Amino acid sequence: MNNFVFHTPTKILFGKGQVESLGKEVAPIAKKVLLAYGSGSVKKIGLYDKTVSILKENGIEFVELSGIEPNPKLESVVEGVKLCRENKLQAIVAIGGGSVIDCSKAISAAIGYDGNPWDLLLDGSLITSAIPIFTVLTLSATGTEMNGNAVISNMQTNEKKALKSPLVKPVCSVLDPEYTCTVSPWQIASGTADIISHIFEVYFSLVEGAKVTDGISETLLKVCIEYGEKAYNNPDDYEARANLMWASSLAINGLTAAGKGGEPWSCHAMEHQLSAYYDITHGAGLATVTPSWFRFILSDKTVGKFVSYGVNVWGIDPSLDPFEIANKAIEKTEEFFFDVLKLPRTLKDYGIDETHLADMAEKAAMEGLDKAIIPLTAEDVLKIYKDCLE
Amino acid sequence: MNNFVFHTPTKILFGKGQVESLGKEVAPIAKKVLLAYGSGSVKKIGLYDKTVSILKENGIEFVELSGIEPNPKLESVVEGVKLCRENKLQAIVAIGGGSVIDCSKAISAAIGYDGNPWDLLLDGSLITSAIPIFTVLTLSATGTEMNGNAVISNMQTNEKKALKSPLVKPVCSVLDPEYTCTVSPWQIASGTADIISHIFEVYFSLVEGAKVTDGISETLLKVCIEYGEKAYNNPDDYEARANLMWASSLAINGLTAAGKGGEPWSCHAMEHQLSAYYDITHGAGLATVTPSWFRFILSDKTVGKFVSYGVNVWGIDPSLDPFEIANKAIEKTEEFFFDVLKLPRTLKDYGIDETHLADMAEKAAMEGLDKAIIPLTAEDVLKIYKDCLE
Numbered sequence: 001m002n003n004f005v006f007h008t009p010t011k012i013l014f015g016k017g018q019v020e021s022l023g024k025e026v027a028p029i030a031k032k033v034l035l036a037y038g039s040g041s042v043k044k045i046g047l048y049d050k051t052v053s054i055l056k057e058n059g060i061e062f063v064e065l066s067g068i069e070p071n072p073k074l075e076s077v078v079e080g081v082k083l084c085r086e087n088k089l090q091a092i093v094a095i096g097g098g099s100v101i102d103c104s105k106a107i108s109a110a111i112g113y114d115g116n117p118w119d120l121l122l123d124g125s126l127i128t129s130a131i132p133i134f135t136v137l138t139l140s141a142t143g144t145e146m147n148g149n150a151v152i153s154n155m156q157t158n159e160k161k162a163l164k165s166p167l168v169k170p171v172c173s174v175l176d177p178e179y180t181c182t183v184s185p186w187q188i189a190s191g192t193a194d195i196i197s198h199i200f201e202v203y204f205s206l207v208e209g210a211k212v213t214d215g216i217s218e219t220l221l222k223v224c225i226e227y228g229e230k231a232y233n234n235p236d237d238y239e240a241r242a243n244l245m246w247a248s249s250l251a252i253n254g255l256t257a258a259g260k261g262g263e264p265w266s267c268h269a270m271e272h273q274l275s276a277y278y279d280i281t282h283g284a285g286l287a288t289v290t291p292s293w294f295r296f297i298l299s300d301k302t303v304g305k306f307v308s309y310g311v312n313v314w315g316i317d318p319s320l321d322p323f324e325i326a327n328k329a330i331e332k333t334e335e336f337f338f339d340v341l342k343l344p345r346t347l348k349d350y351g352i353d354e355t356h357l358a359d360m361a362e363k364a365a366m367e368g369l370d371k372a373i374i375p376l377t378a379e380d381v382l383k384i385y386k387d388c389l390e
Numbered sequence: 391m392n393n394f395v396f397h398t399p400t401k402i403l404f405g406k407g408q409v410e411s412l413g414k415e416v417a418p419i420a421k422k423v424l425l426a427y428g429s430g431s432v433k434k435i436g437l438y439d440k441t442v443s444i445l446k447e448n449g450i451e452f453v454e455l456s457g458i459e460p461n462p463k464l465e466s467v468v469e470g471v472k473l474c475r476e477n478k479l480q481a482i483v484a485i486g487g488g489s490v491i492d493c494s495k496a497i498s499a500a501i502g503y504d505g506n507p508w509d510l511l512l513d514g515s516l517i518t519s520a521i522p523i524f525t526v527l528t529l530s531a532t533g534t535e536m537n538g539n540a541v542i543s544n545m546q547t548n549e550k551k552a553l554k555s556p557l558v559k560p561v562c563s564v565l566d567p568e569y570t571c572t573v574s575p576w577q578i579a580s581g582t583a584d585i586i587s588h589i590f591e592v593y594f595s596l597v598e599g600a601k602v603t604d605g606i607s608e609t610l611l612k613v614c615i616e617y618g619e620k621a622y623n624n625p626d627d628y629e630a631r632a633n634l635m636w637a638s639s640l641a642i643n644g645l646t647a648a649g650k651g652g653e654p655w656s657c658h659a660m661e662h663q664l665s666a667y668y669d670i671t672h673g674a675g676l677a678t679v680t681p682s683w684f685r686f687i688l689s690d691k692t693v694g695k696f697v698s699y700g701v702n703v704w705g706i707d708p709s710l711d712p713f714e715i716a717n718k719a720i721e722k723t724e725e726f727f728f729d730v731l732k733l734p735r736t737l738k739d740y741g742i743d744e745t746h747l748a749d750m751a752e753k754a755a756m757e758g759l760d761k762a763i764i765p766l767t768a769e770d771v772l773k774i775y776k777d778c779l780e
Contacts (some may be wrong), residue, residue, distance in 0.1 A: 001632050003405025008398055013649070015393025209629040211617070212636045215609030223602050241601040242391050246602045247649065258404070258636065 001259040010146045010174040018174050019050055019136055022093075024169045025057030025172040029132050034084055035062040035338045038069065038096045043181050047136060049093050060320045064227040065107075068096070071153045071275055071282065072103035077117045080107035084131070091132040091171075091258035097187075098142030105168040106131040106350050106382065108133050121152055121161040130167040138145035139183055140245040141191030141283055143198060143252030146175035153276055159363075160276035162268075175249065175369055177241035185232050188326035190283030192228035192244065196221060198252040202262035204297065204305050205373040210259035217256045220314045223247045225313070229340050238386050240350035257383065266272075270381055273360035280350055287337040288344060292387035294330045298323075298373040306330070327349040348390045357385045391599040391649040398643045400536045401562040404636065408441055408564050409526055412483075413448030415562040419522050420481035424474055425452040426494045428486045430461065436571050437526060453477045455497075458486070461543045461550065461665055461672065462493035467507045470497035474521070481522040481561075487577075489531030490609035491525050495558040499522050502526035511551040512544055522559040525565040529573055530635040531581030531644030531673055533588060537777050543666060549753075550666035552658075565639065567631035575622050579731035580673030582618035582634065583726030586611060587661075587676040588642040594687065594695045595763040600649035607646045613637045615703070619730050652763055657683050660755035660771055663750035670740055677727040678734060682777035684720045687764040688713075696720070698715045738780045747775045 042048040065080045094104035110117035112129035113210040116129040137145045150163045203217045231242035303322045310329030336346040365378035434436045457469045484494035497517030502509035527535045540553045593607045611634050620630035661675040676740035693712045700706040728735045755768035
């Protein structure tokens with residue numbers, strides 16, 4: 001068990017109608033905020049109107065930044081920084097999914113930085129201040145509502161990078177599962193794959209003895225499997241939405257990494273190249289990459305972790321041969337991603353061919369994958385990409 | 391699944407040697423602190439000298455409050471408040487177990503309150519300010535290092551009450567399992583029973599559908615059972631100490647209550663009377679009370695929770711009759727507390743007879759037990775006390 005630092009200062013208001021408390025949280029901290037959101041979906045579900053009326057009731061002025069796109073782009077960050085500076089905004093209220101929140105975090109950190117905000121994604125130590133962030137989450141996936149990470153895309157350089165700073169952890173996040181009830185089955189499926197991948201990236205670390213952490217990870221994986229399917233098939237299942245939502249926050253707030261190390265993350269590095277080059281949905285890309293990564297890393301050294309996964313998460317008979325358990329566990333994972341959640345199985349399903357794979361593999365490996373839980377070279381990544389092709 | 395608020399702002403520095411970072415955490419916040427500790431055990435393990443040298447290296451002046459007793463008394467709180475006021479101290483560094491930290495929290499909250507600090511235990515809303523608290527924990531049990539609770543005893547009135555305020559959540563807690571290696575088997579046993587009881591108090595809530603929370607609780611219970619025994623039998627087992635230590639913090643920081651409600655707590659209310667009247671060790675008292683509480687609350691309504699507990703925590707065959715599973719699970723719990731951890735099974739083992747039981751039952755019931763997960767009257771509590779007699 002490794003040493004670790006665990007710090008989740010974000011106050012979570014979880015459940016039906018909790019947005020009503022948002023004004024009480026924002027008002028003591030800011031009188032003038034950026035209201036950030038994406039497409040019109042927050043208007044369709046009534047969250048936009050609700051937030052506007054709460055801000056008004058609490059005497060909080062706001063300036064809007066709308067149209068933040070999935071896989072948020074550097075351009076939106078630049079625009080948000082401009083609005084905050086021009087209007088001397090004191091905080092950001094982000095309503096939406098991970099993209100809106102990630103974009104808001106990058107804006108928050110870039111306000112006090114004079115250069116190009118992209119610099120902050122290349123070197124997190126440049127972040128020395130950030131304005132407070134409040135979020136109302138509408139999609140269970142990235143866990144950004146409770147951590148200090150944000151992923152931003154730079155389409156000019158075909159790069160997708162993660163910003164990391166404790167300064168951008170939201171002050172308060174409202175998690176009302178009812179706001180996720182209009183999320184499409186496709187988004188539920190890719191969100192669930194994203195949550196599962198956050199857990200996998202650390203769970204398969206070879207650090208031994210972190211039993212609390214491993215047990216929590218297995219619990220969250222079982223919740224994702226049970227409730228991912230339920231939410232996918234029945235959008236009105238509150239219990240399913242609620243458990244998925246809470247699992248998504250806990251899967252990447254430090255709890256599943258406590259004592260295990262695990263960074264840098266392999267599947268995320270590989271997927272970031274996929275969505276940087278082809279703008280595909282992050283969670284879906286992770287689902288496509290994961291089984292090939294599993295098969296690549298399965299060895300005498302890792303088989304014990306696959307046995308724990310297979311037995312404790314999938315209930316596979318522990319008396320079987322360890323490699324048989326491991327392979328069954330990988331098959332179960334594939335069935336879940338591709339048959340239950342109906343996510344695309346191969347890169348060909350996205351129309352992706354070999355064209356950029358070698359370049360992407362180089363870039364993915366450069367994300368520090370020589371220090372991943374199972375170190376990967378560019379050549380290894382290329383093999384994994386090719387294994388996903390069809 | 392109920393709505394909930396989850397807020398754990400305490401920064402946890404977990405692992406070997408993490409105390410080295412304490413100065414870095416305290417220095418930006420306070421230049422003059424109260425150094426609070428109990429008996430000489432922190433001197434024996436070198437923690438006192440280490441802390442003093444860290445404070446000096448970081449230019450932090452300190453005034454000492456020593457001799458804080460187990461089941462900390464109001465007198466120590468009063469003394470600490472006096473020291474803080476006289477010396478204009480800006481923060482508290484508490485080194486020790488739950489008692490030292492609880493006493494420090496009460497001091498912290500009472501500094502800004504003009505009346506008798508005991509008022510704050512009777513009415514938490516009187517707490518409107520608190521100075522920052524930093525802790526270095528030496529005993530895994532109460533979880534106080536990561537929450538806003540503190541229990542203080544008033545021996546004049548034979549009362550033991552809990553102070554609750556988000557304002558007293560520690561800013562930073564150092565959890566180094568090596569500092570728990572000199573803890574006696576008796577303290578490990580009662581600490582483990584305390585952790586387990588924190589989980590039980592909420593786990594048996596009849597609120598359905600909080601699967602993430604129930605799964606985490608079951609994980610923590612399994613960790614306590616496995617590593618409680620290991621730590622009890624082998625004080626040098628770092629992995630056992632580390633997992634117990636992390637489990638103790640997570641068992642009562644809100645994670646095992648998320649979506650379940652659960653307050654007020656029944657066994658704690660009953661045990662608080664035991665240690666208020668007889669000054670017995672809190673965790674040991676909980677172990678004595680718990681099986682009788684279990685048998686009292688077992689019914690058609692609760693049997694399903696006992697089945698989950700028996701099957702998921704103890705691995706009891708799920709095909710058995712539900713009440714058979716429940717009774718086996720209660721027996722397993724008794725075996726663990728009384729045979730494995732060798733805690734006293736009955737009140738008679740402590741030399742406690744019927745003398746005060748009726749008074750204690752009245753007082754325990756007045757802790758709001760009519761609103762407990764399974765409501766209890768004074769008469770019910772008396773029945774439970776009597777069942778523990780021998």
